[in-house]
Amino acid sequence: MEKKKKFYLSLKMRLLFLLFVIVIPLTFMVAGYQRMFENYSRSYNEIMANLKVANEYNIKFKSDMEYSMYRVMIGLIDVDKFENGDILEGKSKYATVVKNPLNMIASARHAFGKSIERVPGSDGDIKIKGILSCLDSLEKAVNRMIDNASVTGRYDENVNIWENDIQGLCSMIQDYITQYTYYEMINMEQLQKELEQQVTKRIQEYMVLLACVLTAGTFLALAITNSITGPLGRLQQTAERLGKGDLDAKADLGSLEEINVLARTFNHMSERIRRLLEKNTQEQKNLREAELRLHQEQISPHFLYNTLDSIVWMAEGGNNRQVVEMTTDLSDFFRTVLSGGKDFITAKLIDEAGLKGYSIGGAEVSTKHSGFIVNKGNATAKDVLQLTKYIEEEVYKKFNKKIELEIELVGN
Numbered sequence: 055m056e057k058k059k060k061f062y063l064s065l066k067m068r069l070l071f072l073l074f075v076i077v078i079p080l081t082f083m084v085a086g087y088q089r090m091f092e093n094y095s096r097s098y099n100e101i102m103a104n105l106k107v108a109n110e111y112n113i114k115f116k117s118d119m120e121y122s123m124y125r126v127m128i129g130l131i132d133v134d135k136f137e138n139g140d141i142l143e144g145k146s147k148y149a150t151v152v153k154n155p156l157n158m159i160a161s162a163r164h165a166f167g168k169s170i171e172r173v174p175g176s177d178g179d180i181k182i183k184g185i186l187s188c189l190d191s192l193e194k195a196v197n198r199m200i201d202n203a204s205v206t207g208r209y210d211e212n213v214n215i216w217e218n219d220i221q222g223l224c225s226m227i228q229d230y231i232t233q234y235t236y237y238e239m240i241n242m243e244q245l246q247k248e249l250e251q252q253v254t255k256r257i258q259e260y261m262v263l264l265a266c267v268l269t270a271g272t273f274l275a276l277a278i279t280n281s282i283t284g285p286l287g288r289l290q291q292t293a294e295r296l297g298k299g300d301l302d303a304k305a306d307l308g309s310l311e312e313i314n315v316l317a318r319t320f321n322h323m324s325e326r327i328r329r330l331l332e333k334n335t336q337e338q339k340n341l342r343e344a345e346l347r348l349h350q351e352q353i354s355p356h357f358l359y360n361t362l363d364s365i366v367w368m369a370e371g372g373n374n375r376q377v378v379e380m381t382t383d384l385s386d387f388f389r390t391v392l393s394g395g396k397d398f399i400t401a402k403l404i405d406e407a408g409l410k411g412y413s414i415g416g417a418e419v420s421t422k423h424s425g426f427i428v429n430k431g432n433a434t435a436k437d438v439l440q441l442t443k444y445i446e447e448e449v450y451k452k453f454n455k456k457i458e459l460e461i462e463l464v465g466n
Contacts, residue, residue: 068281072274079267083260090256094249101242104170104178105235111162112231116224122155123196123220126203127212133200155196162227163189178241181234188227195219285313289320301328403449414441 125131125143131152135141141152166185173179199215202208288306295303303324305317361384368376404410404419411421416433419441420426427438450456 068274068278072271072278075274076267076271079263083263086256086260090249090252094245097245098242101238101245105238107165107170108231108235108238111165112228112235115158115162115231116228118153119155119158119192119224120221122152122158123199123216125152126155126199127209127216129203129209131203133203136200155200156193159189159193159196177237178234181230181237185227185230185234188223188230192220192223192227195223282313285317289313289317292320296324296327301331403453404445407445407448407452409445409448412441412444414444417441419445 122131126133130143131141136154136156139157140154143150143152163186166182166189170182195215199212199220202212202215285306292303292305301324305320305324307314307317361380365377365380365384368380409419412419413430415437416430417427417437417440418430418433420428427441446456
């Protein structure tokens with residue numbers, strides 16, 4: 055069964071994810087506010103543009119129209135000149151402009167019919183329709199007066215049109231404009247209230263969203279921090295174990311790729327150290343074995359003959375103590391060389407265990423060579439066996455090494 059590959063996120067990817075979690079919601083918040091204010095600004099500008107147009111015609115249209123048509127009614131204006139546009143009365147700097155009434159009506163019709171933005175069926179739309187209807191009637195009345203002005207004997211009819219139609223329609227148009235302005239002001243107040251409500255609602259929504267973003271950001275920041283400090287702490291503990299001699303100490307892999315690179319490098323270093331120590335231990339062992347082989351090769355009959363002759367001479371001279379010491383040393387030498395160094399190692403372990411001179415009954419560990427058990431005078435076989443067993447247990451307990459007896463036990 056194939057092992058599933060683990061997927062590790064790098065620190066850079068985690069930080070980018072944290073940035074994404076924080077920045078994206080904040081971006082939506084800012085975009086939402088911007089869109090809301092853009093909508094408000096667009097509606098506000100439309101209302102202000104409508105009010106500007108309405109106010110311009112509310113101030114000048116009635117007075118300019120009545121003045122022009124009054125001049126037509128009393129015959130002070132040559133109506134044919136209206137074909138060229140407005141008429142200038144007088145030649146000095148105090149000259150008066152008599153505006154073309156038909157051009158004024160066309161301009162007003164364009165302003166209220168096309169320039170002003172309106173919602174169909176609204177109060178403002180109803181007032182604008184009233185203005186347009188009055189402009190149509192006013193246009194007919196103006197045309198009748200202009201036609202009558204070119205014909206003599208129709209002054210009374212023009213007076214009637216002036217009083218009943220022109221002035222009445224101009225007043226109605228002015229009233230409609232005033233009412234339209236009023237409704238636009240109400241719309242502006244309503245727009246302001248809606249904006250305040252939307253801002254309050256958005257603030258509440260965004261506060262909740264901001265709290266969620268901060269909570270998620272804090273959680274992710276803590277998770278990223280733990281993903282760094284946790285593996286580093288474990289890596290430190292593993293390094294301390296390695297420093298104390300635990301060559302099997304291995305760093306565990308975590309979820310952060312950068313830390314895993316350090317862990318793999320540490321494990322590789324630990325493995326190299328272990329191999330180097332094993333190699334060094336093997337080389338030391340090989341060196342000891344080479345030295346033992348060298349000692350074995352140095353054994354020759356001449357060495358043995360000379361040593362035995364020396365022992366004989368000392369015995370003949372009555373030097374019993376020196377005979378014992380030399381005989382013991384020769385025995386130790388051959389025991390070590392012929393055993394391949396095992397007896398030397400055994401004696402060294404017994405010595406380092408602090409058992410030299412230790413005794414049970416009449417049996418005692420030799421004070422000269424720890425590899426021997428000597429009889430102090432009244433040792434029994436039981437004493438020797440108990441001492442031997444005790445030595446084996448102590449050496450194994452302290453060095454985890456088992457020593458072997460050179461003698462073979464027969465019976466119980």
